[in-house]
Amino acid sequence: MEKILGLKITVARGAIAIICLIVGLVISLQIKSVVRNTQLDATSAQRVETLVADLIKEKDKNQGLFQQAMEYKSQLEQYQDMAAEQSDSAKLLAEQLRKAEISAGLADVEGPGVVFTMNDSKIKDSGENINAYLIHDQDLLLVINELRNAGAEALSLNGERLLATSYVRCVGSVVMVNGQPYAPPYVITAIGDPTQLETALQMPGGVVKALEFYGIEMALKKSDHLQVPRYSGVIDFKYAVPVSAADAPQGGSQ
Amino acid sequence: MIQVIALLIGIAAGIWLPYNISSANSPYVAVAILAGLDSIFGGFVASMNHRFKLKIFVTGLFCNAVLAAGLAYIGKLIGVDLFLAAIVAFGTRLFQNFAILRRMGLEKLEEFVAKTRKKEDVETT
Numbered sequence: 001m002e003k004i005l006g007l008k009i010t011v012a013r014g015a016i017a018i019i020c021l022i023v024g025l026v027i028s029l030q031i032k033s034v035v036r037n038t039q040l041d042a043t044s045a046q047r048v049e050t051l052v053a054d055l056i057k058e059k060d061k062n063q064g065l066f067q068q069a070m071e072y073k074s075q076l077e078q079y080q081d082m083a084a085e086q087s088d089s090a091k092l093l094a095e096q097l098r099k100a101e102i103s104a105g106l107a108d109v110e111g112p113g114v115v116f117t118m119n120d121s122k123i124k125d126s127g128e129n130i131n132a133y134l135i136h137d138q139d140l141l142l143v144i145n146e147l148r149n150a151g152a153e154a155l156s157l158n159g160e161r162l163l164a165t166s167y168v169r170c171v172g173s174v175v176m177v178n179g180q181p182y183a184p185p186y187v188i189t190a191i192g193d194p195t196q197l198e199t200a201l202q203m204p205g206g207v208v209k210a211l212e213f214y215g216i217e218m219a220l221k222k223s224d225h226l227q228v229p230r231y232s233g234v235i236d237f238k239y240a241v242p243v244s245a246a247d248a249p250q251g252g253s254q
Numbered sequence: 255m256i257q258v259i260a261l262l263i264g265i266a267a268g269i270w271l272p273y274n275i276s277s278a279n280s281p282y283v284a285v286a287i288l289a290g291l292d293s294i295f296g297g298f299v300a301s302m303n304h305r306f307k308l309k310i311f312v313t314g315l316f317c318n319a320v321l322a323a324g325l326a327y328i329g330k331l332i333g334v335d336l337f338l339a340a341i342v343a344f345g346t347r348l349f350q351n352f353a354i355l356r357r358m359g360l361e362k363l364e365e366f367v368a369k370t371r372k373k374e375d376v377e378t379t
Contacts, residue, residue, distance in 0.1 A: 010301070011306070011308050012297060012300070012301035012306035012308075012311075013256055013257065013301070014256075015297065015308055015311050015312070016257050016294055016297040016298065016301070016311075017256045017257045017259075017260040018260065019290055019293055019294055019297070019315065020257045020258075020260040020261040020264065020294060021260040021261065021263055021264040021267075022264060022290060023261070023264065023287060023290035023291060023294065024260070024261040024262065024263070024264025024265040024267075024268065025264040025265070025267050025268040025271075026264075026268065026283060026286065026287055026290070027264075027265065027268065027287055028264070028265040028266075028267075028268025028269050029268040029271065029273065029274070029275055029283075030275055030280060030283050030284065030287060032268065032269065032274065033274045033275040033276070033277070033280060034277075034280060036274060037276075037277040037280070
C-alpha cells in the first residue's frame with residue numbers, strides 16, 4: 001500500500017479511480033455532444049420551416065401584387081379608350097400603342113396558329129448518353145426559331161410569353177424562361193398562319209425529323225382560335241436608351 | 255475519495271476537450287459508459303468484501319464493453335435495438351450492486367451508532 005497526497009492507494013482503489021476518470025471524461029463528452037447534436041437538428045428543422053413560411057408569404061404577396069397590376073392595367077386601358085373617343089390623334093396613338101404592345105408581348109393576343117407539344121423520349125436503356133433523349137434548351141430554341149422564321153407573331157412556352165428579350169435555358173432538370181422554371185412536357189403556342197407554321201416544323205431535314213430520331217415525343221395541333229397570354233413581369237431597361245434624333249447615325253455607318 | 259476526485263477530473267477534461275462525438279456513434283458511447291459504471295460499482299462491492307482481483311476487474315470491464323458494443327453494432331445491422339439488452343443487463347447489475355453497497359453502508363452505520371451508544375453508556379455509568 002502506497003500513499004499519494006495523504007490518500008491510501010490500494011490496487012482496487014487505483015483501478016477503480018482510473019475507470020472513474022475515463023467514465024467521467026466520456027460522460028461529459030457524450031452530454032456535450034448530445035446537447036450540441038439536438039440543437040443542430042432543431043436549428044436546421046427550424047430553418048427549413050421558416051424558409052417555407054417565408055416562401056409562402058412571398059408567393060401570396062406576389063399574387064396580390066400581380067392582381068393589382070392587372071387592375072391598374074385595365075384601368076389604363078379604359079382611360080386610353082376614353083381618350084381615343086375624344087380626338088382623332090388620340091385614337092391614332094392608341095392604335096399604335098396597341099400594335100406596340102402586341103409586338104412587345106404586353107397584350108393578350110388570340111388568333112389561328114399551332115400548339116406544339118414536346119416531351120422527353122420514352123426510350124430506356126439505350127446504352128448511349130441518356131442526355132440525348134431528353135429535351136434541352138437547344139431543342140426548344142430550334143423549334144422557336146423555326147416558328148419565328150415561319151412568321152409566328154406571338155409565342156408562348158408553357159404559358160410564358162416569349163419576348164424579344166426572352167431566354168430559354170437549361171437549369172438542372174428544368175428550363176428557365178423569363179426567370180421562371182418550367183418542366184416537361186413543353187407546350188409551345190404560336191400564333192400565325194397554321195399551315196406555314198406546320199410545314200416549317202415538318203420539313204424534311206427539319207427540327208422535328210432531327211428530334212424524332214431520338215424518340216422525343218412531339219405532337220402538333222393546328223387551331224383557328226388560340227390565345228397567347230401577355231408577359232406578366234416587368235420590362236426594365238437599365239443600359240439601353242433610345243438614340244436622340246440629333247445623334248442618330250446617318251446611312252447606317254459613321 | 256480518490257475515485258470521486260478522478261471522476262471530477264475526468265468530467266472537467268471532457269468539458270475542456272474540443273472533441274465531439276457524432277450522433278451516429280453516441281449509442282455505442284452510451285453503452286460503453288454503462289459498462290464502465292457497471293465495472294465501477296462491481297469493483298466497489300468487491301473491494302468492500304476484500305475479494306477485489308485486478309485481473310477480473312480489467313477483463314470484466316473490457317470484455318463487457320466489447321460485447322455490448324458488438325451487440326449494438328449487430329443490432330444496427332439487423333434492425334433490432336440489441337444495445338437495449340446490454341443496457342438492461344448493465345442496469346440490473348448496477349441496481350443490484352448499489353443495493354449491496356447500500357446495505358453494507360447501513361450495517362456499518364448501525365454498528366457505529368451502537369458502538370457510540372455503548373461508549374456513552376459506559377461513560378455515564
